[in-house]
Structures are given as C-alpha cells and as structure tokens.
Amino acid sequence: MPTTATRRTATVAALLRTTALSLLAAAAVGVGAGPAVAADGDVAWTVRTASNSYGAARSSYSYNVNPGGTVEDAMVVANRGTAALKLSVYAADGFTTDAGQLDLLTRDKKSVAIGAWAHAGTDSVVIQPGKTAQVPFRISVPGNATPGDYVGGVLTALTQANQAEGINVDRRLGIRIKLRVGGELTPNLAIEDFHVRYDGTLNPFGKGDATVSYRIHNTGNAALSGQQDVSVSGPFGMLRVRADEIAAPPELLPGESWDVTVPVHGVTPAVRLASTATLTPLLTDVSGSTTSLKPVRATAHGWAVPWMLTLAVAALIVVLVGALLYRRRSRSQRRTREDARVRDAVAKALRGQGTQTA
Template sequence: MRTLLAAVRGAGTALVVAAVLPVPPAVAQPAEPGTDRQTWSVAPASTSGPDGRAGFDYVVEPGMRYDDHLAVRNLGEGDITLDLYAGDAVNTGTGGFDLLARDEASTVVGDWVTVSSPQVVVPARDTVVVPFSVTVPADAEPGDHVGGLVAAATTGGDTPVEVERRVGSRLYVRVAGPIDATVRIDAVTPSYRGTPNPAGTGEVDVTYTVVNDGNLRLSLLPSVGVSGLFGLGRRSTTGEVLPELLPGNAVTLTQTLTGVWPLGPLDIRVTADPVTSATQSLGGTVAPATADATLWAVPWTALVALASFLGIVIALWRVRRKIRALRGGPR
C-alpha cells in the first residue's frame, strides 16, 4: 500500500508537513539543532537563485512555451534526494489549496510542465536551481489553470507503507481569451434551533455549496440573510472571504445567524459576491450568485407554554362550574 501524506503551503517557500492542511502563508524552517530530520524548501528563481517572486504566475497565449527555474534549498545537515514534478491544483472541501497526489493524473498545468531534472541531489545547506518549461497546448481553453511544482522525498521504501513528504510552489497560468466569472450556489439547507425560553430567539444554521462555473480563480465574500413575512425580524451575517475558489471547484460552507425570532415561514437568501480575481478587483463588475430557500421556524416552546396556560384556565373553569353546581348556583 502506498500512502501519500502531503501539503503545499504558502504562495512561495513552504514547510514540509505530513497532512493535508489549509494553505496559509508559510516560510520553511530549518531542522532543529542536533537532529537529522530532512527539511527543504522551494521557490521561484532565476538562473542564479531565488528571485523573490511569491509564486509562478504567467499570462500566455495558446501554443506558447515559457521557460523558468525552481530553486530547491536543503536546510538540513545531510545530502537529500528529491523528486521534482508538477501537479494540478484543487480546492479542499473547506476551500483550502492542495495539489493532486503524484499517482493522480493531471490534465492541465501538471501535464504542461516539463522538469529538466525529475530527480536532484541537494547537498547539505545548499541550493540547486532546476530549469523547467511550461508548454501551453494550442487548443488550451481560456482562463485560469492552476497547479504547482513539487519537491518530494519518499521514506519507508522497505516497509509496507511509504510516506511521501512534499513541498511546493504555486503555478498560475492564465490563457488569453474570453473570460467568465460565473458562480452558482447549490444545496441550500437551513435549520432552526430554538431556545427553552418561550420569549427568546433562536439560531438558524445555513449550509450551502458555492461552485465556480467560470474560468477564473475567484475570491468570494459569502453572506446569508433571513427574514419573516413582510421582512419582519430581518437578520444577516457575512462570512470570511474565500481566498481562492478555482475554476470547476466547489466549497461547502455553514453560516449561523443568531437572534432569529420563530416567525413561522422564514425566507433565506444566500449570496456569494466575487471580490477579486488574482490581483484584479471585481467589486461591482460581476453579479453575485444568489440562492433562496424557505424554513419553518415554529415557536414550539411558546406554543407548549400557551397550551399549558390554556389547559390551566380550562381546568380552573371546570372546577368553578362544579363548585357552583354543588352550591346550586348558576353555572
């Protein structure tokens, strides 16, 4: 069995980890003194070494070839052998950035990259610069194609389980042509959670899926609103910006609105507003995606309290009738 445990973290240099994690900015750190742990980093480079770029970012025409360099730095105290390869990028279920595993076939950027040296030996505390090329097919579809360049080490070769540790640098290729920033919202599922207090408010949880149907990578601002009939009890909440939803990918989110009165039928509206694409602001130029749903929020606690009160009133009325009947008075 072959187990791949890996992550690509940060837009440039990255830290080796052994799990699929979200992708906050990260800086590679050297191995702890007195240990033989292998630690390495990668970064965009010129022929002479790292050049300060955060990642690889190209705007190209179909059929174009682009030549570039990757710097691989060994931060450990011993020589290290690393495999170099490219892979297509995907969003994780929560919107994070990850690359396909080595044994998963890449069909776009990962397939367009040719690395001059698929395997390199990097001496201790040294850096090796490796040339590579990106060849864009003549029939490449317009828009953003995203992947990454990876330096990986595999351990446990003589055991039933092999573990691959990898670090990478993101690779963005925008192919010239018509662009499309279409986003849609699917599977809106709201639910209401009441409170034991008959006069209190409850919470509405709204789970939904945002899908990027266009050909641009997008940063999106999600929000959810709820209101009763005629707009009564309107409440809204805005979530954190989704930093990068890749074309063809989806992310499922849950947002909670507090202080919602149980007013019977509640109207739910979910919105995903495109904010930026790469470094380009989209504010107001691209229509947000919206989706609606209806939720019944029944004030069960209040109804039970009311029913109990009415029950007590009826019981007292019956007792009073019986007392009057025994006294021979009017009922």
C-alpha cells in the same frame, strides 16, 4: 482483518498527505513567506523562484498565456544539509482540500492540466551540501486549451526509507503555478442546496437560533473567492437578523465547491422564516489586484413555529373553555334546583288548598 501490507499502504498514504499539506502550505501559499524549507535531521533543502525577466523574490509563479503558447522559467533548489541529495522533480495539478488549503496531486495521480503541460528540464537533480541548482521548466499550453484559470505546481521530492516502520516516506516541497489561459473569462459562483433550520427555545417568549447551510459552486472558468452575507427574517421581511461575520471561503478553482454552515442567533420564531444569502465573488488577476463582481443572491424558507408559546396559548384556551363549561354547568344546575324548588312549593300549596276545601 487488514493485512500488514494494507496497514503499511495506509500509513504511507497518511504520511504523504501530511507531508504534502505541511510543505505546500509553506511553499505555495502565503505572499512574502520566503523560501520554503523541508528539514529532517541532517537532510534539509529549500526551493525558491529564480530571478529573471518575470521578476525577483516571487512567492509563486503566475502567467498569462494564450492557447498554444509556452512559458520558460526556473526553480532554484538549495541543499542546506550535510549530505548529498538526489531529488525527483515533476509537476502536478492543484486542488483545494477540505481544510481550504491548496494541495498538489501526488505523483501516482494523473494530472490533466498544468501537471501535464509543465515539464522540468530533468526528472531528478543531485545537489551537494551547501550548493544550489537551478532547475528549468517549460509550460506548453495546448492550442485547444479552454480559457480560464489553472493552478498546479512544480515539485521536488525525496523518498526515504523508515527502517522502524518498514515503509518509504515521500517528502515533497514545491511552488505554486497559477496560469490564466487567454480567451473569454466567465467568472461565476452559484449558491446551491440552500436550507434554513430553526432551533427553538424553552422560553415561550424568547428567541432561538437558525442554521443556514448552502454550497458555493464555482461554475465559471476563473479562480474565485468571495464575501458572504446571510440574514434571516419573518414574513414580509420583518424581524430581520443578520449573521455575525462570516469567514470567507477559500479561493475555488473552476468546478470546485465549498460547503458553508452559518449560525444566526436571536431569531424570532415568526412561523415562516426566509433566509437570504448574498455572495460577492472576488476575482484576482495575475498582478494580485482583486475586483468585486456582481453579487449572487439566493433565498430559502423554513418553519419556525413557537411551540412553547403555542402550547401555552393552547393550555390557556383549554382552561378558559373548561371554566366557561363549568360556569354554564353550574348555572344549569342552579336553574334545575330552583325549578325543582318552585315545583315542590306549588305542589305543596295545591295540596294545602285541597285539604281546606274538604
């Protein structure tokens, strides 16, 4: 039986997670979304990028830095509420959630990249109602940092007590940081754990559906999204059917994976199926320009036996064989009866001749 403390801990974790997702979706994702806002009654604040040599009205932070280099920038925090605010300020590593959204690690989780390299000029900031504060931060990239893409964010956080529940709720609001460390860039997506399964139909002459599943794995050092194309065919590429439009996977950070399941309708049960997936990686640079890379292809095979048609053919064969055997048996019986009639006739005739001789 869970204890009260356990239930409270689970509730806090759920609230932290929900708050982080909802606020970061507004702050760290979505070009041109404007300043992100956290509001609850009389408590409200916004965050936005500072206007400086890196640009104005930026939706997020993006940098190209060589190993050993540093970046200095700032975030502007505004208090839109009616009471003074004391907000914690910190940086954290980013990751892609199961829903395909960017999230940042909570403060109790250890960061090893941007969350460890970025440091705000202060751990907390106090802002009076209607006022703003500019919070500077510095990113110091280690000299031995591996080249490639890193994603994280700089966050403000407010911890409030919920008297009714007896818990503390941590509300976070932050802005994404995308950092590309200079050096050899090796973008690569792999298709793994590829399977195709066929679901038949009761119609012996009908078509069924195939389900294609695989995992997209970012095995390179660059953040990548992609375009997908999936088809299913019979032997020698015959009876090929393409899947309908497939949703693009989220941008995956180096090392991340994304599971894909694609339905393909109207597949002919050609006994042995071949499914082919083509994945075109898309690389986005710091300026926002996207480049298509060399497509990656993978093939998987599966069985698609037309069981209803097979059973119908088997039943027909049984009927034909039975009819043939019945016909042969009938002919044999007719010959036997005819032979018996002839023998009886001959025997009767011979008995008649014997009587006349006597």
